[in-house]
Amino acid sequence: MSSDRRVNPSEVLRPRNVGAPVKRTEDARLLAGNGEYTADRKPDRPLHLAFLRSSQPHARIVRIGTAAAQEAPGVVAVLTAEDIADDFKPVIPFSRMPNYYATPILPLASKKVRYVGEAVVAVVATSRYLAEDALELIDVEYQPLGAISRGETAIAEGAPLLHEEAGSNILIAREFKKGDVAADLKAAAVRVGGRFEMTRKAPLAMEPRSYAVEYEKRRDAITLYTSSNIPGIVRDAVSESLGLPGHRLRVVAPDVGGSFGSKGSLYPEELLICIAARKLRRSVKWTADRLEDMSSSSQAFAEIVDAQMGFDANGIATSLQADVIGDVGAFSIYPWTCGLEPVQVVSFLPGPYKIGSYRGAVRGVATCKPPTGPYRGVGRPISTFVTERLMDLGAAALGIDPLEIRRRNLVRAEEFPYRIASGIIWDKTGFIECLDAAAEAAGYDRLRKEQAEARKAGRLFGVGVACYAELTGIGSRIAVAPGMPINTGSETAKITIDSTGAITAAFGVASHGQGLETTLAQIIADDLGARFEDVRVIQGDSDEVPMSTGTYASRSAVLGGGAAKHASRLLQEKIKRVASHLLEANADDIEVTEGNAVVLGTDRTVNFKQIAKAVYSDMKTLPVDAREELSATYTYDPINGTTAAATHIAAVEVDPATCFVRILKFVVAEDCGRLINPMIVDGQVHGGVAQGIGAALFEELIYDEDGQLLTASLVDYMIPSAPEVPSLDVVHVESESAVAGGFRGMGEGGTIGAPAAIANAIADALSPLGIDVSILPMTPERIFRLMEQARLNSIGKADE
């Protein structure tokens, strides 16, 4: 044997896959049209669902006439709330939060409807076309109860109650306090403030929500294929609601076409389709059309924030107070509750800054709209928008550069761990490093010079900076949603080498575009000592691990990755023990790499296939007690989780004729810890920023006073298309976190920083006109009105 086959120990220890831009395992099938999304399932003779949805914002259901629909061609069943009353228990989005009312979740509206788009009747037919035909024959008589179309009107005297049992339209109220904010504001050298609004958004995954239940007559079992990013949570909730044990209820999230949060809650349609399949003992399919998806999937943001910030003469932020009204829609969602979005706003308002005193009060109020739920960033896009606007207002009032005022207030490297005024603890993260890296990459000083030139020429050119920090990979000590009783703090990896030597790793996480089949395999390949292409990752299938939740809250790299690392190590120990018998060497002298166990410094080696054969098949090679199953399971809990942070810098120009905003430059410097796959990380940042651009410039769900959605198509609800999104520069400040692998979560950050940076850039561009930016999106129409108002004001001043 030649010595060049020998393994060098330093090579063994160096990660080969983690940190490399490995091409994705998922891509070949998805590119060739061989993916399998829920709607692509082809069960035997499936039935198809269609929903009759409420046309009323708030009304009592007086009568539902279904006789004609029952007789329509192809119709198998017509179901109303009454027909299924005995088939389920309502799902309650419970929370230990005080001052919270948990609205029950029902498969179909019962007694009254609370938003336009709420499912009222379900038709099951032999085709979707025929099911939709039958919807036309259903006659529902409503008694209108008065629409509540805005958060402010919901809390007005004499407003109709959406949930009478709650006794109020305020479904959640909370307050965070630290120090004497009133005194500090009074003593401040400079006080800035305003009324800020982030309008209602749609997460808008390109794949509409889709469910397919496959009924197994043999054992009265069902498999729910769902376009969900929380298949584990859905499994547990449906099990409880329908009284069906987990071994007769499998929930699978196959290829999922994006979520961004909109597929991250339990939906009434998920309950209904399971109920229908069991009642009819048939497989049933349903996919939302775009109108249904826009008008019934969870929506986002929708907050009004009255906020003030005080600074001392040196530009140090001393105090911050805010009153937030969140328009949470008609129901509290499961499992996150209606507190998730608005409470997160007040939790994160102090941001990455050392603000001395704080008071943040929030009320989440019920309105006649679909519930708000998680959307990429949750709460932080608005908290960052408000805090970063206040920072810029303070900087302007004090004559300090926006970059400098942030440098003075950010938590510095030596000050971590740092507890901000709302109580959140930041672990060591490169806040200042991100600021400096972003400024350098953007050429900040050059941009300011360019701006001065542009202004001389009468152009509206602006530069905006935004910093944020977020909690990611949250462990069991912190609930992802306030007071929520389910465990979101751990994830399981189960890695097995079977009798053919093949490696299969099962997880409870549920990728919907993040590429976890690739990144988790990268981690396992390194830590187990396998070849990347030999590791198959299974995820999003409730049959594969005993308990799971899914992929949300920037957790899967940290929790799934941590579980992968630990399970890989455990399995590698087993491999070494078997190899030590086979190679007649001490287990400590064996290294496992590239699918081989090697005695260090020799050419003695066995591969995984030979090891598997020795353990499972060849009963002569190993003593009985050495035939350990080649499988390891580990449930990882990072306990606290870890911080991620970034600085975004945008340069924009506003066209005074069309009022369109053009983004000239956009730079992100982010600290997401150790990168598993830089290609995927950049992709996540690009996509997050594009959504942030949408939130800042285009996207707004508009409901009229009667609770009707006016922007229910992709023509009216505009998400960015290719010409509107600039090429981004992404810089990584790679400081390792304290969790396993040194990873940090990074799926949401782009959407958190971008709206604030763009808002600040627009405000900077328009500052010569004395225009402030306090609402997003800054559509051309809004900018036109602000510029008109500024023009009128200046004429008024000239007249005085």
Place this chain on the structure above:
Amino acid sequence: MAKVSVTVNGEKYDVPDVEPRMLLSDFLRDRLGLTGTHVGCEHGVCGACTVLVNGDSARSCLMLAVQTNGAEIVTVEGLGSPEELNELQAQFREHHGLQCGFCTPGMVMTGEDLLRKYPLATDEDIREGLSGNLCRCTGYQNIVAAIRSAAARRTEKAS
């Protein structure tokens, strides 16, 4: 019921019982089992359902199956296989031009159409060409890079 005779990805189909109202997208997916074509909006905005009909890109959610009688259709399944991706598909993989993959078939079919018909001299040309296809994951940057790279390879081959 109408009879529809079409050639899809080089294979001839004669389907005798097609409802005149059936969308081409539903026909491809449900009758021919070609689920690579995705339906994202059913109102012709998102472009996920884009296929080539007689060599031109078309929204299969805005066409009726009966309109394609006698036509030649190419769907994403007709370009390459997972084992052997075609040039553009391979560039999407190389440049991370997809994440969830749902808009991808439409992006690839539109990209094919653009590559066959236009010089695509600048990124602006590519972005303009893609403006009828929505993607919510990638921010378009890497899709543009993939098409740019495919265009460059095409030019190399031609010279």
